[in-house]
Amino acid sequence: MSIQQGDIFNIDGSAWIVVDAFHDRFGGSKTVHCAPILSTPELHLDLDVEIGDQGVGASDSQLPMGIQPLGVKGFACLSLIQKQPREKLKVLVARAHAAQLERIRQNLVTMFSVFSFDFDTVRRLPAPPDEPVAIYPGMIPTARGQRVCVVDHWGCFNGYPLLYVAPVEHDLPKPTPLDIDISSEYQDLFSGRCFVRTNEFFQVEQGLLKFDKREAIHMLGYGLLRKISRAYALKFGQLTLLL
Amino acid sequence: MSSVTYDELVGTNPTDSFFFKAGMLLNRVQRRVRFRLVVEMARLFFLGFYEDFVRFAEALDEAESRSRDAAEFEKVWSCRLNAAEKIERLVECFDSMRHFRYKGKNLVDYVIGDERLEQLRAFVQGTRVDEQAELAISRAKNGFLSTFAARRLNRTQRSALLEKYREMANP
Numbered sequence: 001m002s003i004q005q006g007d008i009f010n011i012d013g014s015a016w017i018v019v020d021a022f023h024d025r026f027g028g029s030k031t032v033h034c035a036p037i038l039s040t041p042e043l044h045l046d047l048d049v050e051i052g053d054q055g056v057g058a059s060d061s062q063l064p065m066g067i068q069p070l071g072v073k074g075f076a077c078l079s080l081i082q083k084q085p086r087e088k089l090k091v092l093v094a095r096a097h098a099a100q101l102e103r104i105r106q107n108l109v110t111m112f113s114v115f116s117f118d119f120d121t122v123r124r125l126p127a128p129p130d131e132p133v134a135i136y137p138g139m140i141p142t143a144r145g146q147r148v149c150v151v152d153h154w155g156c157f158n159g160y161p162l163l164y165v166a167p168v169e170h171d172l173p174k175p176t177p178l179d180i181d182i183s184s185e186y187q188d189l190f191s192g193r194c195f196v197r198t199n200e201f202f203q204v205e206q207g208l209l210k211f212d213k214r215e216a217i218h219m220l221g222y223g224l225l226r227k228i229s230r231a232y233a234l235k236f237g238q239l240t241l242l243l
Numbered sequence: 244m245s246s247v248t249y250d251e252l253v254g255t256n257p258t259d260s261f262f263f264k265a266g267m268l269l270n271r272v273q274r275r276v277r278f279r280l281v282v283e284m285a286r287l288f289f290l291g292f293y294e295d296f297v298r299f300a301e302a303l304d305e306a307e308s309r310s311r312d313a314a315e316f317e318k319v320w321s322c323r324l325n326a327a328e329k330i331e332r333l334v335e336c337f338d339s340m341r342h343f344r345y346k347g348k349n350l351v352d353y354v355i356g357d358e359r360l361e362q363l364r365a366f367v368q369g370t371r372v373d374e375q376a377e378l379a380i381s382r383a384k385n386g387f388l389s390t391f392a393a394r395r396l397n398r399t400q401r402s403a404l405l406e407k408y409r410e411m412a413n414p
Contacts, residue, residue, distance in 0.1 A: 036407075036411070038407070040403060040407070042399050042400055042403035043400070043403050043404060043407060045394075045396070045400065045404075046394040077407075079404060080404070080407060080408060080411065082411065105379070106379075106382060106383050106386060107383075109379050109380060109382075109383035110383040110384075110386065110387050113380050113383055113384065113387075158394055158395050158396065159395055159396070160396060160401075160404070161396075161401050161404060161405050162404060162405065162408055177372075181308075182308075184305060184308045184309060185308070185309075203408065205405070205408070221308075221309065221310070221311060222310055222311055222312050222313065222315075222316060223306075223307050223308045223309050223310035223311070223315075223316055223319075224308050226307075226310070226313075226316055227307065227308065229380060230373055230376040230377065230380070231376075233375075233376035233377075233379040233380055234372065234376055237375070237376065237379050
């Protein structure tokens with residue numbers, strides 16, 4: 001069964017909506033970015049999208065034959081997106097309405113786009129002080145033992161405790177349009193070309209981002225951040241149809 | 244590592260060059276009059292143009308990456324859009340000549356080569372995709388400015404978000 005953006009699956013008793021429109025390109029990824037559908041009022045944040053009976057009902061007719069639509073009500077929590085293994089996406093329960101899907105796409109572009117910050121004055125910051133440092137998109141700290149690039153504009157702008165980051169890797173044998181070459185502004189000691197792997201983004205607690213105190217904080221400039229934002233518009237939008 | 248600014252980039256746009264214009268002109272002429280001389284000259288001009296194009300595409304990518312603010316980025320972007328528009332016309336022109344043959348092979352393949360033509364086509368297509376992405380960003384920006392602006396979390400939302408994240412990370 002092909003997995004489409006907007007499909008809602010039951011994973012271990014919870015509803016998750018596929019937000020990724022790029023997962024089956026370039027050989028297909030083993031994981032798919034999905035957002036949980038929650039109903040906790042405290043977790044209903046500004047960019048979340050209401051998934052109610054009305055919208056889901058309108059799309060029931062699009063479900064494959066034999067699939068019984070289940071009542072899914074809540075909101076797609078875009079602040080808690082996770083990669084789900086493809087094999088877990090088996091029990092399709094509903095599909096989001098076109099208007100909800102459009103809203104999800106637009107809000108995700110907002111979350112990852114450069115316009116929420118003005119970078120004119122920020123190129124390189126001094127070494128972080130002992131107390132927690134302000135985090136900006138484009139910074140390259142370490143998380144989970146690897147170099148990452150902060151790509152979460154909305155989270156940084158609003159001081160969220162959780163931030164989306166994308167791994168920074170070097171010398172990829174087959175870079176895709178979602179691997180942004182940042183070698184013009186960042187190179188580590190042993191690499192030729194460095195890439196931000198936007199397609200592999202994940203979430204970390206802000207307090208767990210580590211900066212090497214011996215060196216200045218690496219920070220990407222406006223141009224590269226805009227390219228990264230474009231890559232997310234490609235990942236979440238329906239631009240794959242144009243490729 | 245070299246850096247390219249917008250000002251340096253403007254002078255290097257190959258679609259403004261003599262090679263490109265002469266090639267386009269001769270291309271139109273050769274559609275009617277397939278003189279050998281015309282074909283050979285068109286071939287030479289387009290090979291020159293293609294070499295300029297490769298250098299330009301690299302410089303453009305670098306200038307885009309090195310833009311320091313939105314204004315600088317927009318200038319480079321408009322330069323790319325302009326070039327892509329002209330190259331699209333060139334590709335269409337070649338596509339319309341597909342049925343001509345010259346020296347036992349396809350005329351288009353002889354004049355520019357299929358591989359080079361595909362590279363030009365990829366440049367145009369890549370620019371169109373990026374254009375769509377830029378439009379998506381502009382639409383989201385309008386929504387952001389009119390609806391969202393800054394939305395900081397309150398204490399309850401912060402702790403609920405962290406709690407849910409930890410619960411999902413360690414089921």
